[in-house]
Amino acid sequence: MVPIFQGFWAFVFAILISVSAKTDEPDVSALNVMYTSLNSPHQLSGWKSSGGDPCGKSWEGIKCSGSSVTEIDLSDLGLTGSMGYQLSSLTSVIDFDMSKNKLKGNIPYQLPPNAVRINLAGNGFTGSVPYSISQMADLKELNLAHNKLNGQLSDMFGKLSKLTLMDLSSNSLSGNLPQSFGSLSSLSTLYLQDNQFTGPINVLARIPLDDLNVKNNKFSGWIPTELKDINNIETGGNSWSSGPAPPPPPGTTAIPNRHENSSDFNKSGLSGLAIGGILMGILIALVILMALFSRKSSSSSHYLDDEKLSHCRPFTPLVSHELSNSRHYPPPPKIFKDRRSLDSSSSIDMKSLQTSPSFHPKPPPSDLVKPLNESEFANRLGRRSTSVCATVFTLADLQAATGNFATGRLLGEGTVGRVYRAKYADGKVLAVKKIDSALLQSAGPDKFSEIISNISKLHHPNIAELVGHCSEQGHNLLVYEYFRNGSLHEFLHLSDDYSKPLTWNTRIRIALGTARAVEYLHEICSPSCMHKNIKSANIVLDAELNPCLLDCGLANLYQRTSVNLGIGYNAPECTKPSAYTLKSDVYSFGVVMLELLTGRVPYDSSKPRMEQSLVRWASPQLHNIDALAKMVDPGLHGLYPPKSLSRFADVIALCVQSEPEFRPPMSEVVQALVRLVQRSSMNKRGDDASASRRMDDDYF
Structure with a gap:
């Protein structure tokens, strides 16, 4: 009995070991892609192109841990090819060493x-230093030496x-050193x-x-004095200026010596008394400003438009799995450079509306903020097929x-009327579209x-x-x-590079969500419903950056206008x-x-004549891989899967054909x-054929 008992526990132990050693699926998929690449x-x-258990x-x-x-240490193995496109899935990798191989390409x-040490030295890499390094806040060592980077x-x-x-030596990098080098507060070795x-x-x-x-x-120029006491410094073979360095420009303070302590600096700079006086002055100014602000706030009405006070509309970007976790995402959105675009109606949490004495609209299902798979999407349509008053x-x-x-509440002016913000005393906000009365006068x-x-x-x-409507005294x-x-138009065209949260996967999701809305109008509604005003200003984004199409059901009003759409959106037959x-x-x-692919507006008169119309400029290049890469929105900083980009371009090419009968x-x-999405998720997660038939929400 004892041997049997021992054998039983040995079997259980073996099972536990095998279970605990099973490698995380995203890691397996990324290594599968790397092996093939x-x-x-x-x-x-031990490596495989599909499946397996690396740990x-x-x-x-x-x-593994x-x-x-x-x-991952694959140094000096004579490897060729590339490293694949799913390295972002390796979120637990601390050390990544692919040095001294024969890898090429970008x-x-x-x-x-989340890598701490990256070593890609001694390969044949071309292109530039990838911008995604900017988000690796834990990185301590970066070695890209002896490649062909240019x-x-x-910054x-x-x-x-x-x-x-950081070692960037023996490449072909050019230009001035970026000013953000000054933020490398722990850097001791730079080659x-x-x-x-x-x-x-x-x-x-x-x-x-x-070093x-x-x-x-x-x-x-001149070698700064502050660098001359470095233990190991090599500066030969440059075009340094001769003679003494000029004094700093008037009004600037010289950079303190790196090895001087704070007391030395105080001796050569401001005295303690002077610093105390400055601090006291700042404190007094702050007290005055706070008093003024408090007085202004107490006297303002409850209609105070808090969004007008600051155009920096905070939100949480939905970061795709192309990027790492949120602490490595680009800086938070900065102030938008312009006000809202035309036709940009926007929305609030419907739960808060229920407390308003004026109305009691039915709140939407709470799970609408999540991407839907195919079966959930079909069920959702079934549940919401009935009319709600x-x-x-x-x-x-x-x-x-x-x-x-009031003009101060105007959000924008569209094809059929103006849109205003309606704000209630309890803080609830709605968007009100005021239809141009001339469009309805002859309609009965x-x-x-x-x-x-x-x-x-x-x-x-x-x-x-x-949510509701009103028809009184000639007002509709x-x-x-x-x-x-706000709208997709704002994210793509009215914000600076750092306030664009739209990653590649988020853009694909916006396209898919909007396409489903149009499909619903065209092929699920009976009779079919044309929209007639599809444009980025009519696509608004919720808190999770899911798209919502505006102005649906207003096609009959557009029929009475002289212009259907904004310039650049009109099909040739219109x-x-x-x-x-x-x-x-x-x-x-x-x-x-x-627009999602290029970041450009549909029509831009400031560009050369051949580039003013986005469709005319882009269409001939959509099937050219090299040209396509140059067309991509610079705001993506190269963070996109090349295959996904090419397939997305193929869909675009079908839609913008000049002959209507050829459009799908x-x-x-x-x-x-x-x-x-399915192809990308299969490559990313190694899903089987049955899994490939369903939507992979994790892709987003």
């Missing part, structure tokens, strides 16, 4: 996001306060020799360097909430009621719900939710309103996808975008 080398014993089976060069891969747009360094070093060693850097090296004076090599570049507002109520439609008294009836029947996760008003994040068809909507949606129906566009 490295041309399946025989040197990597349990001891793959060559792989070390529990079920997570923590170290360094992948993403590297293990171009200028981006990407502001977050790398833990970096102690820049044998490149083509130009300009001064003054920015290095603030870094606590002990610096800048030989054989094209640096100019919109609340009737009084004109007096809306006038009070909008300050009598029942036309507005017909429009309300049609809009009220539209229920879809990606279509803005009608539609009331919608208010989306604080020479008059009556010529508009469902395929014209498809074209307009294709233009929106082009929206159901095919949706299927194409779903397949794009």
